[in-house]
Amino acid sequence: MPDYPVESFVDHYAVLGVEFDCERTAVRKAFRECLLEAHPDKSAEPVDGGHLARVMRAWEILGDVDLRDAYDRIWRLHNRDAWLDDGSHLPHVTESERPQNRARSILFLLLENRGAEALERLRALGEAAPVFLKKYLDSDEFIDSSFLIAELFEHRKSWFEALVWLDHLVRAESSRRRHRPCYPEALDRTRRLLIRRTSNELEPRVALEYLRRAEALGLERAQRVEVARHRCRCYLEMGMRVEAFKHLEIALELQPQAKGLARFRRELRDMFPPKTPDGSPQRDLGAGRAGDFS
Numbered sequence: 001m002p003d004y005p006v007e008s009f010v011d012h013y014a015v016l017g018v019e020f021d022c023e024r025t026a027v028r029k030a031f032r033e034c035l036l037e038a039h040p041d042k043s044a045e046p047v048d049g050g051h052l053a054r055v056m057r058a059w060e061i062l063g064d065v066d067l068r069d070a071y072d073r074i075w076r077l078h079n080r081d082a083w084l085d086d087g088s089h090l091p092h093v094t095e096s097e098r099p100q101n102r103a104r105s106i107l108f109l110l111l112e113n114r115g116a117e118a119l120e121r122l123r124a125l126g127e128a129a130p131v132f133l134k135k136y137l138d139s140d141e142f143i144d145s146s147f148l149i150a151e152l153f154e155h156r157k158s159w160f161e162a163l164v165w166l167d168h169l170v171r172a173e174s175s176r177r178r179h180r181p182c183y184p185e186a187l188d189r190t191r192r193l194l195i196r197r198t199s200n201e202l203e204p205r206v207a208l209e210y211l212r213r214a215e216a217l218g219l220e221r222a223q224r225v226e227v228a229r230h231r232c233r234c235y236l237e238m239g240m241r242v243e244a245f246k247h248l249e250i251a252l253e254l255q256p257q258a259k260g261l262a263r264f265r266r267e268l269r270d271m272f273p274p275k276t277p278d279g280s281p282q283r284d285l286g287a288g289r290a291g292d293f294s
Contacts, residue, residue: 009074012058020075021138024063031059069181073111073144103136110148119152130168140180143169147182150189159193166190170217191217195226204234225255232264245271 013020016030034055061067102121109118122129134142150165166186173183194214198207211227211234219227228251235244245268251261 010054010057011075012061012071013075015054015058016062018062020072024065027059027062031055031063034058065178066181069140072140076108076111099132100136103133104141106133107137107141107145107148110145110152115152118149122149130165134168134172139172139176143172143180144182146172147180147186150186154189154193159197163190163193163197166193187217190214191219191223195223195230198230198234204237207234221254225251225258228254229258229260229264236264236267241268241271244268 018026018030061071106118106121125132146165146169150162153162169186191214194210197210228247231247232244248264
């Protein structure tokens, strides 16, 4: 996020005379009107060069999707009294019983790196916290809050809670045409956590569901190998050797030397194809390593 020092903060929405939550078309229209008023070639009155520069800077920030997203977080912090709609300061608002204020105060606490306080208020909401925030925040606020909450839980190694919030974020984003800047990182974190959760202690059928969810989000080559390896292990634990062998083949085709495959190869060696009379395998499963089974 760009760094906006407190002493240099400028309300670009006020410069253009538009509302904080206005559409980009309204920003563009206001910019053109302000430009006509401030441009020395278009105005009969003396023009303040500094005002023209402020108008140009406002359009530069608010006209760009990513820059506006970053700026909006800073704007909320500087204008939180008006934004929370009751003229209170943050410590008082966090005690407010108004649902919208309770939801937004959690977002503010997260933005101000007051994670412990934000978690306390989330826990007070119980399992209904995601539904509550989604109801009383707008879609951008809910997605940003979900990302920050998931990040907070991940730092505390609360993997399940992190996945819950990432799942809500991904579901909300999947139906949007314009994604939040945090979406690519959220997808990557979700994939990594889902794969990481498939440890030996997890029940195989639950692990397979986690792997299915990770695959549905799209995987890189190394992640595809890891998913195939985990699936092979799960099916072996369930006694489904044919399925295990199928996923071992996938892993070997993607990366023959991948770590952790040798054990599965030994367990499934009777399922590999027979060798030809000259001693070479009829099919190459793991280039250069078929000799392990001689």
